[in-house]
Amino acid sequence: MSTPGIRLEVRSYMATSIGVFGRRHAPRNVGDSSGLRVAMVAPPWSEVPPKGYGGIEAMLSDLVGGLIELGHEVTLIGAGRTTTKAPFLRTYRRAPSERIGETMPEVLHTAIAARLLSQLDADIVHDHTLAGPLTALGRPAPTVVTCHGPVDGELGEYYRTLGDRISLVSISLAQRTYAPDLNWVGQVYNAVDTRTFPYRERKEDWVLWIGRFAGDKGAHLAIDAARAAGRRIVLAGKLVEPAEFAYFNEHVRPRLGPDARYEGEANIVRKRQLMAAARCLVFPITWQEPFGLVMIEAMACGTPVVALGLGSVPEVVVDGVTGFVRRFPHELPAAIEAVDGLRPADSRSHVERDFDVMAMSTGYERVYREVVARAGLPVR
Structure with missing residues (x-):
């Protein structure tokens, strides 16, 4: 996909994205039972859900559905198309699956997602990408990052450098043993419907x-x-x-x-x-x-x-x-x-x-509320 085409896509969504969550909501208490406004950022490599291989994208599809069932407002940012019930903001018209391993699709996806996020009235951002956490400091909503890969080596050092700008969730207890000093806020197993x-x-x-x-x-x-x-x-x-x-x-x-x-x-x-x-x-x-x-x-x-x-x-x-x-x-x-x-x-x-979807969804719900409360921000 050419860069000009992507720009047209962004302008189209930038014009309408404010209405996804809306503005000027009445204040809500962090601890009440009201639904949260969650901005979910998917990796760019596959659609959500994936047509074939794609463990993260399959998990994301189920999580979006589970959160909506719990009463939360979810907006999904990703590539290609989606069949989830969430409003969808698209970065690439077609997921660049054949370019996995290249740098630019991830970087461009992150840049577009950051612009889209700046227009959303989100209570929390849940990022599943590699480069996305770099943009967390530039927005008021706190960012939760699910670590889908091993956190030793350079990836662990990356998260360590970002410090408390991001809140990390592990997908197993074993994963955390290789970097226990990271800013972990929870552990939630992946799940299926x-x-x-x-x-x-x-x-x-x-x-x-x-x-x-x-x-x-x-x-x-x-x-x-x-x-x-x-x-x-x-x-x-x-x-x-x-x-x-x-x-x-x-x-x-x-x-x-x-x-x-x-x-x-x-x-x-x-x-x-x-x-x-x-x-x-x-x-x-x-x-x-x-x-x-x-x-x-x-x-x-x-x-x-x-x-x-x-x-x-x-x-x-x-x-x-x-x-x-x-x-x-x-x-x-x-x-x-x-x-x-x-x-x-x-x-x-x-x-x-x-390992059912609702167990995963309620696990993330607890994480979101804890992170928002810790940030001291009102749920608008």
């Missing part, structure tokens, strides 16, 4: 791996484990970026065969079909992943998860009840065989209880 995931009691005789093709996601380990267990495996993953093609061609393609099939990137309908039918989801990550949304998506379908116990895995999977958590890859084949002894209903109820 279990009503949109088909529950299936009887499973088929194959296993599933789903994600993006990166070495630390362990697709090659999933194939090896399934083959050692004598089970067929279906792989449905994102294959777009050069690094993903390099990994796929070196480690995945040579392993494919009659018992290991790659069927492309699954859209939201196909993903649910696969998850509901599979014997189990194999999740052999080799890094400290802060949260793996596919785990709760699979369990919402009554499908257990066989995983390596890194990052948030021990917090999400109940070992011996909703799946099996193992330390080493060579232990995975036996775990794949053992899932016959698990009850699909236990996986479903686990997600309904601890």
